[in-house]
Amino acid sequence: MLGLAAVWVVGSLAAAAFVLQYLFMTNLERDVAKDLEAAMTRVIALIDLNAAVPALAGPLPDPRYETPLGGRYWQIEATDGSGALRSRSLWDMVIPAQGQGDGLRHFSGPDGWHLVYVTRSIDVGGRTLQVSVGEDHDPIHAAGTAFLWDVVWLFSLLGALILAAAWLQLRLGLVPLTRLREEIDRIRQGAQTRLDVAFPSELLPLVDEVNALLGEREANIERARERASDLAHGLKTPLAALHGIAIRVREKGNAADADLIDDMAFEMSRRVDYQMRLSTIRLRSHGHRESASLNSAILRTIAVLKKTGRGEELHWLAQLEEEITVDIHRQDLMELVGVLLENAAHWASSRVIVRCVTSNAKAMLAILDDGPGIPEDQLSLLGERGQRLDQSKPGTGLGLAIAREIVALNGGKIQLSKSDIGGLAVTITFRLAQPELPAP
16 A cells, blocks of 8 residues: 555646646746847847948947857848947857747757747848847756756655655554454453454454444354353253163163163263363363473373273373463363364374474374374274274274364364374474464
8 A cells, every 4th residue: 555655646746747847947947938038129229231241330248249159149231241249259050040930949050059049020221131149058958957957856855754644644544454463363262252442443343343243253162152051950860860760770670671761861961061172172262272291291191091990000191392382272182182082092002102292383282102003094083973894892983973073163274194103193383372463
């Protein structure tokens, strides 16, 4: 925008400069023409009316007429060819005096000599004389050039002031918009929930609309959270009743049917828990953006797992860089790291390795185990909802599905491959958290 304004200002001032130059030269030549007309009148007044050939009755007072190429010139020429008289300043030059008119005429002689002159025909004693008076054009051209340079310097200063004022106006005008963008970023980061109303009146309608939209969004999220909670609690009671039925069926000696009912109730309960966890994740991910420490989430989760029976049997190795903060909600990160490390501990034979590195504004988390691993042709199936590739161990196959969901909702990437220690390698790519914006 400023570049377009600069082109417009420079173009306009350049056009104005040339127009002023044209007007100046036009008026200057008009004044020169009037001055030459007055000088011609003085020449005509001195013509000797009784002379047989053109002659002056006395000298002209301007000494330039007597100096060769002195700058002022006159010429009297009889149209019948009976004679001509010229000022000493003309030396051997001849002014072309054909025609009649009141305008200023131009004549270019040898060696770049340029003359402006006026001419008039008069009758003297039955003869027609052509009287011409002129002067050098160089002083006129020099005056025009000097004026043009004065205009150029003046307009350059004026243009610089205009552009500086435009730049300042743009900067000051964009300050509220910059502040608005910063406040939206703070809302995205979770530092505030509404836009400040201390904006110029021109932006207040927009601010009010955005705040109303944020309020409506929060209300919808809260209603969705309440509906999900009500649904989960509504299902818990029938599931608990099914468990009670299974107990009574087992007491009656029908263990097979009791086990079937228990398995179905357990599976339904796990799926309800899964959907509840996903709904919580989705609500957080569509709410405020936050950042979390990846190092802290890993170390805390490992510390908890080491206290479990399975975790005590494993060797844990965390290869971490110095503090890494990623662009993800803290609870989402804890959930993600938890399900991935639980999955690794579930399948590992003796050890689990966790690696974290950063590169190009990204953080990469790799979790490796030395378990049996997964065939290459089945890796794409792993992590689909409820998909279990090994039925010999307990579980629902929902852990990696939850991990995929968390990663997708937070703009990350997940990759499954064979680890360099024999088992499965899960690699997650996060965005590094941006520095928190200061409060306005």
